[in-house]
Amino acid sequence: MIELNQLCRTFMLGDQAVHALDNISLSISPGEYISVMGPSGSGKSTLLNVLGLLDVPDSGQYRLNGTDTTALSDNARARYRREHIGFVFQSYHLVPRLTARENIELPLVLAGVAPAERKRKVTAILAQLSLTERADHLPNQLSGGQRQRVAIGRAIVMQPRLLLADEPTGNLDSQSGSDVVNILEQLNRQGITLLVVTHDSALGQRARRHIRMVDGRVVADQPPGSAAQASHA
Amino acid sequence: MRSADLLHFNLQVLLRHRFRSLMILLALAIGVAAVNLLTGLGEGARAYVLSQFSLLGNNTLIMLPGKKETSGGMPPLTGESPRDITLDDAAAIARLPGVTAVAPMLVGISEVRFNARARDVVIAGTSSDYFRIRQLSVQQGQPLPTVALDTASPVAVIGSTVKRELFGNAPALGQWLKAGDRRFRVIGILDSKGQAMGMDMNDIILIPVASAQVLFNQPGLFRVLIESDSSAAIPALKQQLVQLMQRRQDGVADITLVSQDAILSAFGNILTTLNLAVTGIAAISLLVAGILIMNVTLISVSQRTAEIGLLKAIGAANSDIQTLFLSEALLMALLGAGAGMLLSELGLLAMRLRFTDLAFHTPWWARLLALGIAVATSLLFAWGPARRAARLSPISALQSRAN
Known part of the structure; x- marks a missing residue:
């Protein structure tokens, strides 16, 4: 499903080059449950952004479902994000003026889906995430766990095949956090490919495949069942 | 994105930022109202002066003693001659x-x-x-x-x-x-x-x-x-x-002949020039409103940076973002211009009731001009910030501030 080949991404901090991604090669199959861990500044988030087509690598190749994404135009990348990729962020990133229902509906609105079909899909998602009673509440009237559930609803409403989660439990207490993790794992069991970036080793250990990054390199990939073997640097 | 959804989205933004929207609407409304009111007053005064002179029918000549050789400008209303x-x-x-x-x-x-x-x-x-x-x-x-x-x-x-x-x-x-x-x-x-x-x-x-x-x-x-x-x-x-x-x-x-046409066109020219000058001054206030829109759109872009990043993450292309901000400015311009026109019509109505023999009416060209300037300045001044918003990198936008 995902093929990364010698991916590089370099940022300039002042006059110093920071190698956020340093020759990353990875292969991810459909339905995998992967955690990416590593210290701050190890390039986890950059990897997530590149995988999510939010950032473009400087060199290397990224094939998603067989398509070379590095050659895509901005509009085409936007369409890919919309149709194939869902994002869940640590700080939820809900639009504060929109209700839970409207936030979940937003990707459908951007995609130009007809209102009747939008309503049907959003209602189903609300029920699936036990948010039906909170549907018409604004984000600031919701608890952290509820907010993250709304964010997950928004991420999956377009039925993407890849779900990218950046510290999904980082802002939550342990109870809400485990609720959210349960939902994510449930989605993974239904077939969605789940990639979680986290500092939380307990959360990281729950994944079936663990990737560890340091200084922009993959230093561990367990269990090493993938095509690209990690080399201990 | 469907047009109805776009409109709904924009209206929600305007309602959510009520104070900001109100300030822009006010600035635009005042600008448009100023153009309409001033041209309306000018046209009313012009029509009044002209009607005074057309009391003399257009089949009437005035003969004055003394010859006035110069042409152009005001014809002499009194003659002096031996x-x-x-x-x-x-x-x-x-x-x-x-x-x-x-x-x-x-x-x-x-x-x-x-x-x-x-x-x-x-x-x-x-x-x-x-x-x-x-x-x-x-x-x-x-x-x-x-x-x-x-x-x-x-x-x-x-x-x-x-x-x-x-x-x-x-x-x-x-x-x-x-x-x-x-x-x-x-x-x-x-x-x-x-x-x-x-x-x-x-x-x-x-x-x-x-x-x-x-x-x-x-x-x-x-x-x-x-x-x-x-x-x-x-x-x-x-x-x-x-x-x-x-x-x-x-x-x-040794005489001068003056026809009504000559007087009318002379006065008409002066008053039209005056009216245009006044309209120009009013149009400047619209320009000021445009600059205000630019500033507000810039603030709006930076306030909504995280939202822009999010919209991009869930599938909005650069062009979608630009459309969102431009249509927001357009909507604001239309609402402001509408309010301004209403305001000026009410003002002119009041003037007509007060001065019954003066017909204060904003000419159509002035209304179109005011609307045109309002929309053009809004779009023009929103263009820069909208482009800036569209070009924001989604990652840094998302990292800018949590909601």
């Missing part, structure tokens, strides 16, 4: 073919007394044709008698102000006024009529022209109003008048 236009000249003009009315005028100011009351009043010596040319009528009594021009007669038709000042509520008809050392019997009172051609028709006394010659001891006429049977015949009549006066004034024709 060579008078005489009553005989006026009588000869009346005999020209196609001339339907001739009103000689000899104007002066004299102290007018009735019993103990005295007042300086403009006294115009003229003929009964003056009533016809100027479309005057009397509310009481009768107009000047139709007699030969050189026949003096001690009668007077007085304006309504003169009547009130000298007689109060007492009847004036048949009373004898004293003007200078002469006495005139009041035979008529003019209908109220506003200012026209620089004369207040309420504060005037009309007497036969021959009587005025005696009263002011002056044979020369101040001007002669000449009415033709059709406006098409005016150019030919001008020629005939020049030829006639040439014969009568030893080959010189």
Whole structure:
């Protein structure tokens, strides 16, 4: 499903080059449950952004479902994000003026889906995430766990095949956090490919495949069942 | 994105940021209202001035003594010449073919007394044709008698102000006024009529022209109003008048002929220029509103950076983001312009109710201009910030601030 080949991404901090991604090669199959861990500044988030087509690598190749994404135009990348990729962020990133229902509906609105079909899909998602009673509440009237559930609803409403989660439990207490993790794992069991970036080793250990990054390199990939073997640097 | 969804999204933004939206709407509304109000007032004033001059029909000529050779600019309203236009000249003009009315005028100011009351009043010596040319009528009594021009007669038709000042509520008809050392019997009172051609028709006394010659001891006429049977015949009549006066004034024709068109176009030009200048000033206020929109859109972009990043993450292309911000500015411009137009219409309505004889109306070109400037400045000034928003990298946008 995902093929990364010698991916590089370099940022300039002042006059110093920071190698956020340093020759990353990875292969991810459909339905995998992967955690990416590593210290701050190890390039986890950059990897997530590149995988999510939010950032473009400087060199290397990224094939998603067989398509070379590095050659895509901005509009085409936007369409890919919309149709194939869902994002869940640590700080939820809900639009504060929109209700839970409207936030979940937003990707459908951007995609130009007809209102009747939008309503049907959003209602189903609300029920699936036990948010039906909170549907018409604004984000600031919701608890952290509820907010993250709304964010997950928004991420999956377009039925993407890849779900990218950046510290999904980082802002939550342990109870809400485990609720959210349960939902994510449930989605993974239904077939969605789940990639979680986290500092939380307990959360990281729950994944079936663990990737560890340091200084922009993959230093561990367990269990090493993938095509690209990690080399201990 | 569907248009209905786009509109809904934008309206939600405007409602959520009520204060900000209100400020922009206010600025735009004031700008648009200023353009509409000022042009409306200007047009009203122009229409008023022009209507005053068109009281004189377009088949009327004014002949003034003295030749004014310069062309362009204001035609002379009073002539100064050593060579008078005489009553005989006026009588000869009346005999020209196609001339339907001739009103000689000899104007002066004299102290007018009735019993103990005295007042300086403009006294115009003229003929009964003056009533016809100027479309005057009397509310009481009768107009000047139709007699030969050189026949003096001690009668007077007085304006309504003169009547009130000298007689109060007492009847004036048949009373004898004293003007200078002469006495005139009041035979008529003019209908109220506003200012026209620089004369207040309420504060005037009309007497036969021959009587005025005696009263002011002056044979020369101040001007002669000449009415033709059709406006098409005016150019030919001008020629005939020049030829006639040439014969009568030893080959010189020391006169100036003024038609209503000349006066109207001169005044019209001045007032249009003035109106355009005022509109320009008002348009500047719209420009200021545009700059405000730019600033607010910039603030909006930076406030909503995280939202822009999010929209991109869930599938909005750069062009979608740009559309969102531009349509927001457009919506604001249309709402503001609409409010401004409503405001100015109400203002002009109030003015019309207050000054009933002035027709204050914003011309269509001014409304379109105001709307056009409002929309153009909004889009123009929102363009930069919208582009900036579209170009934001989604990652840094998302990291900028948590919601």
